[in-house]
Every structure is written in C-alpha cells, then in structure tokens.
Amino acid sequence: MTSITIERSVASRPSSTTSSSPCDVLRIVSSRLSADLHLNGGLPADSLVMSRIAYWRGQGYVAEDASVLALMYPNEPDVTTPIAPPVATSLAQFPYLHDHTSGLRNTAPFPALMDPTPGIYPIVDQLSDLEALMAAGARIIQLRIKSDRLTPDIERAVHQAVALSHHHPQCQLFINDYWQTAIEAGAYGVHLGQEDLLTADLQALQTTGIRLGVSSHAFWEVARAITVAPSYVACGPLFPTRAKKMPWIAQGIDNLHYWVRAIPYPVIGIGGVHDGNLREIHDTGCASASIIAAIVSAANPAKEFQRLQQLWAAYPKPFMSSTATSKQPSIESVPIAKPTLNELL
Numbered sequence: 001m002t003s004i005t006i007e008r009s010v011a012s013r014p015s016s017t018t019s020s021s022p023c024d025v026l027r028i029v030s031s032r033l034s035a036d037l038h039l040n041g042g043l044p045a046d047s048l049v050m051s052r053i054a055y056w057r058g059q060g061y062v063a064e065d066a067s068v069l070a071l072m073y074p075n076e077p078d079v080t081t082p083i084a085p086p087v088a089t090s091l092a093q094f095p096y097l098h099d100h101t102s103g104l105r106n107t108a109p110f111p112a113l114m115d116p117t118p119g120i121y122p123i124v125d126q127l128s129d130l131e132a133l134m135a136a137g138a139r140i141i142q143l144r145i146k147s148d149r150l151t152p153d154i155e156r157a158v159h160q161a162v163a164l165s166h167h168h169p170q171c172q173l174f175i176n177d178y179w180q181t182a183i184e185a186g187a188y189g190v191h192l193g194q195e196d197l198l199t200a201d202l203q204a205l206q207t208t209g210i211r212l213g214v215s216s217h218a219f220w221e222v223a224r225a226i227t228v229a230p231s232y233v234a235c236g237p238l239f240p241t242r243a244k245k246m247p248w249i250a251q252g253i254d255n256l257h258y259w260v261r262a263i264p265y266p267v268i269g270i271g272g273v274h275d276g277n278l279r280e281i282h283d284t285g286c287a288s289a290s291i292i293a294a295i296v297s298a299a300n301p302a303k304e305f306q307r308l309q310q311l312w313a314a315y316p317k318p319f320m321s322s323t324a325t326s327k328q329p330s331i332e333s334v335p336i337a338k339p340t341l342n343e344l345l
Helices: 046-058 063-072 127-135 152-165 179-185 202-208 219-227 252-262 278-282 301-314
Strands: 003-010 023-029 034-038 096-099 119-124 140-143 172-176 189-192 211-216 232-235 267-270 288-291
Touching (some): 034 063, 046 063, 063 219, 127 140, 127 152, 152 172, 232 252, 252 267, 278 288, 278 301
Parallel strands (some): 172 189, 267 288
C-alpha cells in the first residue's frame, strides 16, 4: 500500500548538496520508495499537489513518478500531448529526494568528468578486455564484475584495473558497485545503482575526489540521482537487453531526448545499444552511449570499439537550440518521458 502525505515547514532535511531547510515535504512510503520530496521555495497548495498526482497516475505513471511529476509541473499539460516546458531543463525544477534510510550523504557535488563527451562507453568484466580497450583509445570504461559478495579475486581485479588505468590517462575508469575497494585502489570513478545509493557512504566517496556515475530508470530515480549531484547519470534501458533481468519498460529514443534536456549532468544512454541504433542515440545530444554485448562478444573487441567510436565521432553534432528545425526537436517540443514501470510489477 502506498501512502502520500504533505508536511509543512518540518525540521531540516538530511544534508544534501543543494537543499534548503526548513522546508515543506511531500512524503511517500511505498514498496519501492520511502522518501521525502521537496522544492526550494516550498510546495504548491496541498489540493493542487494531490490533484496533479492523480492526473499523472491517470497518465500511466506509478505513484513514485507521479509524485515527482506533480512537483515538476504545477500546471497540467494537455492530456493527449504532454509537452515539457523550458523549465524542465533547470535543476531547481526537479524535486530533491531524501530517502528515509540511507548511508551518509555527500555535502558537496561530485567532481565533473575530465572528458564530459567521451563517446562510446564500454562495460566489461574481464581485465583482458579492459586493457585492450584502454589501449584502443577508450575515453571512458567500466569494470563491472557481478557477484553476491566481494571476493579476494574481485578485490585484486579492481586494484589491477586501477593500476592499468594509470598507463592510459585519457581513459576514465569507473568501478561498478565495489566503492570501498575503489577508494582503497585510488580509482577515478565509481558507478552505483539505485539500491547501492541507499547504502554507500557518499560523503566518504566525495571527500576522496572520486567521480560518481548513477543508474536511473524513472523520474523518482532521476530525482534521487540529481540530489546527490553526480558526475553523470545513465538512463536506460533504451532498448530490450539481455545484459540483466529488469522490470523496466524499454525507454526508447524519445525518453532519452527528454532526459538529455532535463538532467543537468552528462547523460549516458544504455541498454541494447548497437551500430543499428547508434546514430539516433547520438542525435539526442547525450554525452555517451554505453555498450556491452556488441563489443565484448565481437571477435576482436578492440577493433569493434574503434569502429563504433569512429562512427560516433563522424556523426554531425546535434543542434540543441530552442530554434531547432522540426527534425531536431526543440526544448519546448520534447515530450515528457513516458512511463517506464508497469503498475502491476
């Protein structure tokens, strides 16, 4: 059962990079989320907020997303063609999200990427692939070794990966999940999923100067990501993928168009990316496209990476101006991201 309430002028929220206090909060408690949402400047009237939540629920969004959308858009868009207004690109328009249970929060933003538009972002689980792709010119890469627990072998692999990265200073190496080991090894960056954000010591990470990448799939997850002020936000899955089982509906290119304009950090498109859809991903204006299978399953991963990177670099730079032609959507004409989670799941 989901509970949504509004509390006015409550005590200070937990420390965050951008929040102010005291503040009014929209409190939501559900099986997926237990958190407070708030805006700088206070919330609209209770009746208006609740009516907007009902409106977005009627458009197919789960309660968690509907709550975020109600605060982002105080005026209901047209029912048939919901359009994102220009203010959707402002950080202040996303509500801050503070989970009721979480690790220590960071008190300052994470450092920006050294190279904010790195192109192809390979994800690998083998050191041999990591080394080959770094040598092939990768400007960003992630080591993702999935396991139920941190083992000595994984610890060694993280340390070895960081050591390899020192020989390729152009490459921004992110370690997936194992943030304590990444700190010990002196890694450039850590990538965390949404569940990991609830347990990681973000203050310890931020203090070291490490970069942080965050996965997101829906409005409430983007709000959580923006609240911790990361180095980049990964949005997906864009297309159906076999990399891992997820309940999320594939977002598609239209959603990516929206996220690129609404999120004030570099946006990485991920999930089902290959050379057949690379051009349309690039044309959204996103910073990077993350690729797993199309690279690691190739006969020569390094050559395949170079081919994809050359394709990406050869595409014309997207035109992001609000005076763009009808073929290049302006900020005003980009539809709000569609629902990505079925209410029944």
